[in-house]
Amino acid sequence: MKLTTKGRYAVMAMADLASYSRDKPVSLSEISARQNISIAYLEQLFLRLKNKKLVKSLRGSRGGYVLDKPAAEIKLSNIFYAVNEEIKTLNCKKDSKRGCNNKSVKCITHDLWDDLENHINDFFDKIKLADLTRKKNEK
Amino acid sequence: MKLTTKGRYAVMAMADLASYSRDKPVSLSEISARQNISIAYLEQLFLRLKNKKLVKSLRGSRGGYVLDKPAAEIKLSNIFYAVNEEIKTLNCKKDSKRGCNNKSVKCITHDLWDDLENHINDFFDKIKLADLTRKKNEK
DNA sequence: TTAAACCTTAGCAATTTACTAGGAATTGTA
DNA sequence: TACAATTCCTAGTAAATTGCTAAGGTTTAA
Numbered sequence: 380m381k382l383t384t385k386g387r388y389a390v391m392a393m394a395d396l397a398s399y400s401r402d403k404p405v406s407l408s409e410i411s412a413r414q415n416i417s418i419a420y421l422e423q424l425f426l427r428l429k430n431k432k433l434v435k436s437l438r439g440s441r442g443g444y445v446l447d448k449p450a451a452e453i454k455l456s457n458i459f460y461a462v463n464e465e466i467k468t469l470n471c472k473k474d475s476k477r478g479c480n481n482k483s484v485k486c487i488t489h490d491l492w493d494d495l496e497n498h499i500n501d502f503f504d505k506i507k508l509a510d511l512t513r514k515k516n517e518k
Numbered sequence: 519m520k521l522t523t524k525g526r527y528a529v530m531a532m533a534d535l536a537s538y539s540r541d542k543p544v545s546l547s548e549i550s551a552r553q554n555i556s557i558a559y560l561e562q563l564f565l566r567l568k569n570k571k572l573v574k575s576l577r578g579s580r581g582g583y584v585l586d587k588p589a590a591e592i593k594l595s596n597i598f599y600a601v602n603e604e605i606k607t608l609n610c611k612k613d614s615k616r617g618c619n620n621k622s623v624k625c626i627t628h629d630l631w632d633d634l635e636n637h638i639n640d641f642f643d644k645i646k647l648a649d650l651t652r653k654k655n656e657k
Numbered sequence: 658t659t660a661a662a663c664c665t666t667a668g669c670a671a672t673t674t675a676c677t678a679g680g681a682a683t684t685g686t687a
Numbered sequence: 688t689a690c691a692a693t694t695c696c697t698a699g700t701a702a703a704t705t706g707c708t709a710a711g712g713t714t715t716a717a
Contacts, residue, residue: 380638381606382519382631384706394626406662414625419708426664439715440661455630467520486553487533491650492521495641499519502637511630523675545693559676565695578684579692 386464388416389424393458394511396434397450404436404443424462431461450509459503466499468492525603527555528563532597533650535573536589543575543582563601570600589648598642605638607631 395410407421425444428434435447446453459466469492534549546560564583567573572592573583585592598605608631 380519380521380525380603382608382634383704384609386519387607387609387627387631390630391625391627398626404662408662417707420706422664423707429664436663437715438663438713440659441716442662442714444663464519468526469521470523470526486530487537488526488530488650491529491645492526495521495638498641499634499638502634506630511627522673547693556676558678561695562676568695575694576684577682577694579690580685581683581693583694 383464384420385424385462386459388414388420389428389458389462389464390455390511392416392421392424393428393433393446393453393508396444396446397508397512400443400445404441404445406443409443427461427463428458431457433457433461446508450512451507453508454504455506455508456500456503458508466496468496522603523559524563524601525598527553527559528567528597528601528603529594529650531555531560531563532567532572532585532592532647535583535585536647536651539582539584543580543584545582548582566600566602567597570596572596572600585647589651590646592647593643594645594647595639595642597647605635607635 391414392410395414396405399405399409399413407418407425410416411418411421425434425436429436429444432447433453434444436442436444469489530553531549534553535544538544538548538552546557546564549555550557550560564573564575568575568583571586574586575581575583608628
């Protein structure tokens with residue numbers, strides 16, 4: 380069970396954006412340099428973040444990205460969802476009451492995996508982007 | 519972020535064992551039939567479960583496996599650890615205070631991933647094998 | 658006009674996953 | 688004693704996923 384770079388980098392990039400775009404847009408090359416993520420890869424992530432209205436882009440020279448809403452209103456779960464970092468603990472359908480493993484009864488541990496999924500999702504729902512930068516500034 | 523079959527199947531198989539080995543050892547072919555997991559794959563998992571002393575084997579005809587300790591004393595985290603289902607949220611070293619992403623400073627979100635990892639591990643530490651079978655019998 | 662940026666799709670190498678194969682060793686039972 | 692049922696063990700491998708890179712387009716400030 381491991382986090383993929385998509386989710387990890389997306390959160391890192393958004394945290395970077397939240398820290399550095401106080402007055403001006405931040406370009407991907409800046410984020411790339413600070414976070415050590417290739418520009419091409421960042422482009423892919425920001426495409427999705429923009430589609431989900433988490434960031435706004437400013438094209439052209441001196442362009443870049445800014446947050447599309449206050450950092451306090453962006454949940455980490457929003458970011459994960461945007462870049463398709465899915466939390467999957469089951470191979471059977473999440474809400475199916477039956478039909479796991481091609482059997483007619485729900486698998487023994489079905490509820491367990493559901494619980495775990497909720498547990499992880501709760502974690503990401505509770506934490507806002509603002510919480511990350513605040514934490515950083517406190518140090 | 520998803521659970522692999524190793525961890526999922528290992529827990530399912532152990533839950534099956536806990537439910538059905540009251541008086542006699544349970545063979546992998548029985549578990550295979552009930553849980554719909556191939557015998558060859560179960561063999562691999564039980565090799566590790568045995569090495570970590572979570573199950574005991576009885577070889578030969580009519581052989582099989584039994585739990586090596588009461589179901590109430592087996593944590594899910596023990597099972598996960600046995601089959602190498604690792605919870606990994608970082609690519610940098612867990613306890614390193616510096617050095618993420620080839621930089622000299624800790625990455626912004628390092629603590630976040632640590633927290634998530636602990637959050638998930640706590641979940642598996644709290645739940646015992648006995649909790650799963652109890653839940654099942656209540657229904 | 659030019660350079661710096663974003664935008665978009667395609668593709669691909671490396672790794673990981675989820676198994677399967679094949680055979681050896683052990684032991685209850687007919 | 689033969690044999691069938693079982694565990695034990697090591698390799699190998701097809702498919703899927705991951706983590707990128709490539710290439711070229713569009714937009715805009717200076």
